[in-house]
Amino acid sequence: MLLRRILFAAAFALAMGILPATAQEKLPVVASFSIIGDFVKNVGGDRVAIDLLVGPEGDAHVYQPSPADAKRLAAAKVVFINGFKFEGWMDRLIKASGTKANIIVATKGITPREKADEDGKDAKKGHSHEHAGVDPHAWQSIANAKIYAANIRDALIAADPAGKDTYEKNTADYLTKLTALETEIKEGVAKIPAERRKIITTHDAFGYFGAAYGFQFIAPQGVSTESEASARDVAKIIRQIKAQKIPAIFVENISDPRLMQRIAEETSAKIGGKVYSDSLSPAGGPASTYIDMMRNNIRQFSAALTS
Numbered sequence: 001m002l003l004r005r006i007l008f009a010a011a012f013a014l015a016m017g018i019l020p021a022t023a024q025e026k027l028p029v030v031a032s033f034s035i036i037g038d039f040v041k042n043v044g045g046d047r048v049a050i051d052l053l054v055g056p057e058g059d060a061h062v063y064q065p066s067p068a069d070a071k072r073l074a075a076a077k078v079v080f081i082n083g084f085k086f087e088g089w090m091d092r093l094i095k096a097s098g099t100k101a102n103i104i105v106a107t108k109g110i111t112p113r114e115k116a117d118e119d120g121k122d123a124k125k126g127h128s129h130e131h132a133g134v135d136p137h138a139w140q141s142i143a144n145a146k147i148y149a150a151n152i153r154d155a156l157i158a159a160d161p162a163g164k165d166t167y168e169k170n171t172a173d174y175l176t177k178l179t180a181l182e183t184e185i186k187e188g189v190a191k192i193p194a195e196r197r198k199i200i201t202t203h204d205a206f207g208y209f210g211a212a213y214g215f216q217f218i219a220p221q222g223v224s225t226e227s228e229a230s231a232r233d234v235a236k237i238i239r240q241i242k243a244q245k246i247p248a249i250f251v252e253n254i255s256d257p258r259l260m261q262r263i264a265e266e267t268s269a270k271i272g273g274k275v276y277s278d279s280l281s282p283a284g285g286p287a288s289t290y291i292d293m294m295r296n297n298i299r300q301f302s303a304a305l306t307s
């Protein structure tokens with residue numbers, strides 16, 4: 001009898017939404033890849049249960065979703081994606097899953113960077129490369145990361161109004177951390193001589209970082225890892241490294257290191273430490289959160305460019 005009364009009271013409290021968040025069922029959300037997953041974790045805190053489609057060290061450009069992914073989408077209340085054609089496989093997956101979740105494009109409000117054409121001109125202004133495409137790696141600018149966080153906050157409040165105060169507080173705390181990170185990155189950049197701020201990476205993933213913090217990034221591969229670098233692109237970069245005396249080249253965590261090794265062998269550029277472009281490291285690694293990823297990258301860039 002007593003047990004039944006306790007159970008009834010608990011059910012009543014649950015129904016009225018007066019139990020603390022930890023005792024409630026968490027809001028089931030899906031994040032398309034690890035970096036957005038980390039933003040959602042910071043904003044959602046204990047109120048959300050996050051299911052990642054592309055996990056740490058995964059490459060979302062070329063991901064192949066499984067039937068299990070469709071089930072995960074179907075079980076979600078909110079699905080967070082990057083957009084800017086980063087997850088080219090997502091539309092089909094959403095359709096196949098029949099999900100009723102709100103699909104939130106976390107880059108909403110961010111001005112996309114147009115991929116520069118071969119002559120380094122803005123793709124929009126060029127004549128022969130009008131559809132060079134949009135660069136999806138918007139998270140590489142911390143100012144943009146703040147927009148991701150705000151979009152995620154608004155979507156979580158819409159899906160779970162009872163958590164409004166929590167989401168707002170979590171976001172405010174996170175934005176404070178991002179502002180501190182921005183200062184840290186800018187101080188790191190300031191220590192690198194301006195003429196040495198030229199970096200080669202395998203695919204063109206750091207355009208927003210370069211624009212925000214004053215680096216020139218050059219990549220034999222385009223903004224996606226889908227298409228391979230042509231022999232002509234590689235030869236051009238080798239010439240450029242030699243002519244401009246570019247000191248270092250880097251391999252992103254999701255790219256095959258062999259191309260950079262070949263380029264290093266034919267030039268005097270050295271290979272810097274591993275940088276994280278499209279994906280976090282697993283827990284315990286050097287880039288298991290967005291903030292640690294940005295710190296790791298500036299550390300690796302500085303180490304190679306200031307020595």
Ligand code: ZN
Nearest residue numbers: 205223224278
């Ligand atoms: Zn990428």
